[in-house]
Amino acid sequence: QLQLQESGPGLVKPSETLSLTCTVSGGSIRNSGYYWGWIRQPPGKGLEWIGSIYYSGSTYYNPSLKSRVTISVDTSNNHFSLSLTSVTAADTAMFYCARYPLGNSVTFDLWGQGTMVIVSS
Amino acid sequence: SSELTQDPAVSVALGQTVRIACQGDSLRSYYASWYQQKPGQAPLLVIYKNNTRPSGIPARFSGSSSGSTSSLIITGAQAEDEADYYCNSRDISIYHLVTFGGGTKLTVL
Numbered sequence: 123q124l125q126l127q128e129s130g131p132g133l134v135k136p137s138e139t140l141s142l143t144c145t146v147s148g149g150s151i152r153n154s155g156y157y158w159g160w161i162r163q164p165p166g167k168g169l170e171w172i173g174s175i176y177y178s179g180s181t182y183y184n185p186s187l188k189s190r191v192t193i194s195v196d197t198s199n200n201h202f203s204l205s206l207t208s209v210t211a212a213d214t215a216m217f218y219c220a221r222y223p224l225g226n227s228v229t230f231d232l233w234g235q236g237t238m239v240i241v242s243s
Numbered sequence: 244s245s246e247l248t249q250d251p252a253v254s255v256a257l258g259q260t261v262r263i264a265c266q267g268d269s270l271r272s273y274y275a276s277w278y279q280q281k282p283g284q285a286p287l288l289v290i291y292k293n294n295t296r297p298s299g300i301p302a303r304f305s306g307s308s309s310g311s312t313s314s315l316i317i318t319g320a321q322a323e324d325e326a327d328y329y330c331n332s333r334d335i336s337i338y339h340l341v342t343f344g345g346g347t348k349l350t351v352l
Contacts, residue, residue: 151301153298159341159344166327168343168344168345169280169286169329169331169337169343169346169347171331171340171341171342171343172342174339174341182339182340182341184340184341185340193247195309206311218286226273226333227273227274227275227276227292227333228273228276228331228333228341229274229276229288229292230276230278230286230288230292230331231288231291231297233286233287234285235285236285239338
């Protein structure tokens with residue numbers, strides 16, 4: 123059974139870079155039928171799509187974050203990663219990784235449990 | 244980019260039917276998906292392609308779509324349905340961009 127697991131530091135200092143990894147287990151990230159994405163949720167607020175990646179390396183980013191975001195994929199180790207630069211307190215959030223199939227809808231059918239990242243000195 | 248608009252809060256009496264709406268121009272062209280999120284949990288997919296239920300989701304959850312509005316319908320709401328509900332879809336202008344609605348807090352009275 124496919125599972126996603128986020129990992130990374132829970133505390134990041136302002137102006138530094140937030141780095142998270144999503145490990146895919148029970149299946150291959152090379153599955154050509156899916157995109158892999160990052161979504162965040164500030165405390166008490168709604169969901170915000172950060173960006174997505176295909177196993178080939180094609181990336182798509184939220185325009186509001188594009189200048190600070192990089193998503194990469196490591197097919198050898200079956201994981202994909204998020205890098206968010208120049209963080210501020212406004213980047214404090216629960217970060218989720220999730221997958222969605224190719225097609226005319228964006229259906230996040232499998233989510234990780236999420237990892238909380240606090241930006242604070 | 245496009246937006247998806249949801250009412251911030253909706254309430255329903257136990258056992259009654261409630262409709263949670265999601266409005267946006269992109270829904271004229273692309274399917275909506277719906278997610279349930281309970282406190283401390285990751286979102287759970289409850290409806291996709293406007294009106295399809297994933298395996299394991301109770302039959303009281305359904306969806307409908309008309310024009311620029313998609314709706315999540317809970318027929319016979321249960322106490323355990325109290326949660327936040329989010330819709331999402333593709334951006335109307337740029338195919339690979341993803342948009343979420345602001346979420347609706349459902350209270351079961």
